Amino acid sequence: MRVGVGYDSHRLVKGRKLILGGVDIPFGKGLLGHSDGDVLCHALIDAIIGALGAGDIGKYFPDTDPRWKDAASVEMLKYVVEITRACGFEIAWLDSVVIAERPRLASHVDSMKAAIAKAGVPHGSINIKAKTNEGMGFIGREEGMAAHAVCLLEKRAV
Ligand code: MG
Numbered sequence: 001m002r003v004g005v006g007y008d009s010h011r012l013v014k015g016r017k018l019i020l021g022g023v024d025i026p027f028g029k030g031l032l033g034h035s036d037g038d039v040l041c042h043a044l045i046d047a048i049i050g051a052l053g054a055g056d057i058g059k060y061f062p063d064t065d066p067r068w069k070d071a072a073s074v075e076m077l078k079y080v081v082e083i084t085r086a087c088g089f090e091i092a093w094l095d096s097v098v099i100a101e102r103p104r105l106a107s108h109v110d111s112m113k114a115a116i117a118k119a120g121v122p123h124g125s126i127n128i129k130a131k132t133n134e135g136m137g138f139i140g141r142e143e144g145m146a147a148h149a150v151c152l153l154e155k156r157a158v
Contacts, residue, residue: 001092002153004050008042008057009138009146020098020105020145021112021128022074022119027103031145034063038073039147040098040112040128044121045073045080047094047151052087074119081120089153094126096149101142105130 016030021040031037046057060083061068061076068076084091098105109128117123133139139146 001155002051002053002089004047004052004151004153006043006046006048006050006057006149006151007146008039008046009144010037010039010042011144012142018103019073020100020108022072022077022115023108023111025103025105025108029142035061035068035071035073035076039145040096040149041073041077041116043147043149044094044096044116044151045077047096047149048080048084048091048153051151051153052084052089054083054087074115077116077121078119084153085120088156088158090156091121091125091151092154093152094121094149095129096127096147097129097131098145098147099131099133099139100145101132101135101140 010031010033012029013032014029018025018027018030019036019038113123138144
């Protein structure tokens with residue numbers, strides 16, 4: 001078994017869609033990024049890549065690569081899940097926390113799990129927790145959002 005940890009944060013700006021866990025969430029602002037800025041998917045990707053011992057998200061999806069410009073991060077996640085299987089591992093468990101002051105995300109968690117399941121992570125192998133930052137710091141001031149994730153990979157029996 002292998003374990004990996006992931007973290008990401010993105011700036012919140014006007015004029016962008018808010019995409020979290022592959023779900024388009026109605027809100028006045030969205031996350032700035034080379035891709036769609038989906039912090040949850042990025043934290044999950046880094047947790048998986050960490051467990052693989054294969055570097056970090058920037059190695060696979062450099063922000064200079066036009067292929068991933070405005071890309072759906074859930075597609076990046078799908079790509080990493082495919083790499084994981086090609087390396088002989090299965091995702092045994094993913095746990096995650098998304099931290100956003102607004103909007104309230106709890107009601108979107110099931111849709112996020114469904115979107116992530118389409119990327120190849122089984123619905124029963126992921127947990128998503130939504131928290132606020134109690135008004136503190138950059139998240140509390142609604143300047144950005146962050147996400148943490150932990151991944152457990154299991155080597156497939158041969
Ligand atoms: Mg990111």
